[in-house]
Amino acid sequence: MDVKTLCLGALSRGPASGYEIKKQFQEGPFAHFHDAGFGSIYPALNKLNQAGLVSCTAMEQDKRPDKKVYSLTPSGRLALVNAISQAPGADSVRSDFLFMLFFAHLLSARQVEGLLSDRVEWYRTTVARMKETACASAPERPGERFVHGLGIALYEAMADYIDDHRHELVGEILLMDQKAVAS
Amino acid sequence: MDVKTLCLGALSRGPASGYEIKKQFQEGPFAHFHDAGFGSIYPALNKLNQAGLVSCTAMEQDKRPDKKVYSLTPSGRLALVNAISQAPGADSVRSDFLFMLFFAHLLSARQVEGLLSDRVEWYRTTVARMKETACASAPERPGERFVHGLGIALYEAMADYIDDHRHELVGEILLMDQKAVAS
DNA sequence: GGTTGCATGTAAATGGTTACATGATTGT
DNA sequence: ACAATCATGTAACCATTTACATGCAACC
Numbered sequence: 046m047d048v049k050t051l052c053l054g055a056l057s058r059g060p061a062s063g064y065e066i067k068k069q070f071q072e073g074p075f076a077h078f079h080d081a082g083f084g085s086i087y088p089a090l091n092k093l094n095q096a097g098l099v100s101c102t103a104m105e106q107d108k109r110p111d112k113k114v115y116s117l118t119p120s121g122r123l124a125l126v127n128a129i130s131q132a133p134g135a136d137s138v139r140s141d142f143l144f145m146l147f148f149a150h151l152l153s154a155r156q157v158e159g160l161l162s163d164r165v166e167w168y169r170t171t172v173a174r175m176k177e178t179a180c181a182s183a184p185e186r187p188g189e190r191f192v193h194g195l196g197i198a199l200y201e202a203m204a205d206y207i208d209d210h211r212h213e214l215v216g217e218i219l220l221m222d223q224k225a226v227a228s
Numbered sequence: 229m230d231v232k233t234l235c236l237g238a239l240s241r242g243p244a245s246g247y248e249i250k251k252q253f254q255e256g257p258f259a260h261f262h263d264a265g266f267g268s269i270y271p272a273l274n275k276l277n278q279a280g281l282v283s284c285t286a287m288e289q290d291k292r293p294d295k296k297v298y299s300l301t302p303s304g305r306l307a308l309v310n311a312i313s314q315a316p317g318a319d320s321v322r323s324d325f326l327f328m329l330f331f332a333h334l335l336s337a338r339q340v341e342g343l344l345s346d347r348v349e350w351y352r353t354t355v356a357r358m359k360e361t362a363c364a365s366a367p368e369r370p371g372e373r374f375v376h377g378l379g380i381a382l383y384e385a386m387a388d389y390i391d392d393h394r395h396e397l398v399g400e401i402l403l404m405d406q407k408a409v410a411s
Numbered sequence: 412g413g414t415t416g417c418a419t420g421t422a423a424a425t426g427g428t429t430a431c432a433t434g435a436t437t438g439t
Numbered sequence: 440a441c442a443a444t445c446a447t448g449t450a451a452c453c454a455t456t457t458a459c460a461t462g463c464a465a466c467c
Contacts, residue, residue, distance in 0.1 A: 078327060079323070084455070088421090109418075110418040112419095113419075126334050129334060134324050136321065138319070139263075140262070140316075140320075141317050141319070142319060143378070144261060144262060145316055146374060147237070148240065149369075149370060149371030150369050150370060151312060185404070186333050187333060187400040187401065188329050188333055189330055192329055198385055202385035210377065214374045231426085247447080265427075265428060267427070267448090268427055271449090291435075291436060293433095
């Protein structure tokens with residue numbers, strides 16, 4: 046899914062400015078499976094506007110810069126439905142964290158412990174924040190609740206696995222370090 | 229992590245050709261948290277070679293095209309350790325599957341069911357294949373086992389969540405479709 | 412006085428994918 | 440015959456990231 050489709054999706058939940066769309070990608074409900082920066086969102090919105098898939102209304106604001114609020118047009122909604130009706134491509138995950146852990150034997154036990162602790166903490170606080178987010182709203186969007194719950198389940202599984210196995214891993218690294226010193 | 233670092237990581241497990249590195253990314257132990265195609269691997273290996281981080285030996289093969297086998301040099305190993313000692317960037321996940329599910333209310337119950345079934349099946353077969361992969365080997369690389377186990381735990385959590393909640397989601401979509409027809 | 416948040420945008424640079432080019436062998 | 444596997448590489452294309460450019464308001 047390119048940024049244009051992501052914007053269509055964000056706008057299907059209601060009109061928004063580029064700035065607000067960015068926030069949805071960063072902190073909002075999309076945060077956990079897609080991202081985009083200003084440099085791709087603003088050009089995407091302009092192209093969508095030219096193609097007639099969104100409409101744009103300038104809004105003057107008091108003590109704030111002007112806002113351009115975009116809304117999905119009927120053909121925009123159609124384009125979104127069309128895009129999500131194609132067979133999905135494979136998920137792509139790029140995790141420096143897992144790459145680094147994979148080579149844990151090249152790091153010190155301290156480094157590995159730091160990595161694991163930081164990550165677990167991040168998962169725990171993120172899950173707590175996600176659980177607060179009243180997703181009980183939007184009864185007309187069951188997909189949102191499903192994806193939200195799936196995200197929570199995933200992050201909890203991740204944190205649990207790390208907590209259950211971290212001592213094992215760190216212990217082995219510690220042993221290897223001792224042998225290296227002994228030799 | 230750019231493709232150069234990925235290649236250094238792959239070569240740290242033993243000498244390999246570009247073709248073999250690609251296989252490691254696709255089917256091997258890296259598959260679940262990074263990927264790269266020929267178009268990025270071959271140029272990366274050439275650059276690494278020029279920088280002296282890997283060395284290259286041409287191998288003539290019987291009834292096969294020639295192979296260029298790359299090995300990590302000492303400075304290459306250092307560069308790898310250096311790269312994995314930096315603080316990791318945030319994981320990036322891009323999942324068309326989750327994006328589509330998020331908008332389940334724009335799809336038919338049949339489409340959603342197909343999406344979920346296909347995905348669960350993929351997770352189940354992938355987990356089965358991963359469990360076969362005897363990761364009991366490589367006692368000198370505990371990180372590999374850890375990451376391998378984490379991948380299995382994640383995929384299982386994913387499949388379990390979908391199985392536990394799919395009927396809920398599909399039921400709601402079905403209800404909405406009926407209401408839409410009734411109106 | 413400096414940082415953060417609001418708000419939009421452009422341009423250059425990066426990095427990666429896709430398509431192309433080549434060619435032998437093995438299996439259906 | 441045709442497709443798949445092994446094997447390497449280049450070039451055009453694409454998308455995204457990053458840096459730059461601007462400016463006001465609120466907070467510390």
